[in-house]
Amino acid sequence: MKFIDEYQNSKLAKGLAKRIAKQSSKHIRLMEFCGGHTHAIMRYGIRQLVPKTVEMRSGPGCPVCVTATADLDKAIALAQLPNVIITTFGDMMRVPGSYSSLQQAKAEGTDIRVVYSAIDAVEIAEANPEKSVIFIGIGFETTAPTIAASIIKAQQKKIENFHVLSLHKLTPPVMKALLNLGEVKLDGIICPGHVSVIIGSYPYEFIPKNYGVACVISGFEPLDILLCLDKLVEQIENGQPGVEIAYPRGVKPEGNSKALQLMEEVFEIGEANWRGIGWVPQSGLKIGGKYEHFDADKAFSVSLKPVREPKGCRCGDVVRGAATPPECKLFRKVCTPERPVGPCMVSSEGACAAYYQYGPPENSQEFSG
């Protein structure tokens, strides 16, 4: 496929790997923010290609993983209301909440439907005017504009039974929260490529400026990631952290202005509850202004039992980069993709799922850093 196959060339990968090895003189710790990067790094064996001096930690860039249990419980409670259809991206179905999961709730007879796009959810609302259709809105800046566009579409078509439980989260504010926490000392961040298609490179500028941490935006093919690592190593070795785009075929410094405009039109920025991190100011999107009536939080009220977190699950530590999946005692033994204990094992972007799928047990020690 064009724009993909060319970036999987092993000869070019070896060239980059050699250059990285030559440049790298000291141990550095990088965080790949995005779960898509974690999977690509594991899948293509990038860790084995780069010198041991380059350490990589997974970050919070997996929307399913950082959804707070309380919010998942709310989604499940909404499903139990009469005349409601819940629509959701598939990854959310199997995530265990405090007492149940969406999958379990569906098995018990509630109407929960997996959709590929928010457009599908709007269409379900249109086809079922006697029901309330609630879309579980998860995702970062990549996804939020698509939800904004769907809400605007529903408004134009006067579809009043469509609602969104907006759990959307923002990338730069949570990076700031992690850096302020200072729990994991970082030298550089592999910034998320598709979030950056929307927001551009400017919103990361405060990171090298205020924290001295290098930032490079990466695509998702192996050569994209190696090029990003090459630039990060170069910035860090030279003591000149900055913001660079190693994915210029997709990302422009100013981002996608139309998408940003639609996000601003529909959403208001507020605090958000992140699994493992807690409430982070200015890191969430709520539906505001003239679109307020689409907000499921305002249209419905549910009572919730106290939150119960899964015992022994270290997903919270994994999303902060404070633990690697093999450092969790449940990993591979109790917690597997077939019987996941936490969201990081469920999601196709979860770090635990990536380590499970691509990291053979004999290598786990090496990965546990």
Add this chain to the structure above:
Amino acid sequence: MCLAIPVRVVSIEGDEAETEVAGVRRQVSIALTPEVKVGDYVLLHTGYAIGVMDETEAEETLKLLEEIASLSEVH
């Protein structure tokens, strides 16, 4: 979740485009990329084109990668 794949725009009608990748055709919304033209590649994410791929930049990156590879062979 943030997965997006490059697909080629075959035709445009209003804020919808027909796209093609590896022989598979799909309707996508171009509400977020009104500047898109037939023949462009867009990044498809959950039914929406979220960005238009820049072919010139793509070629530049490949050129840079080839340069790096040939240099590391010499040394």
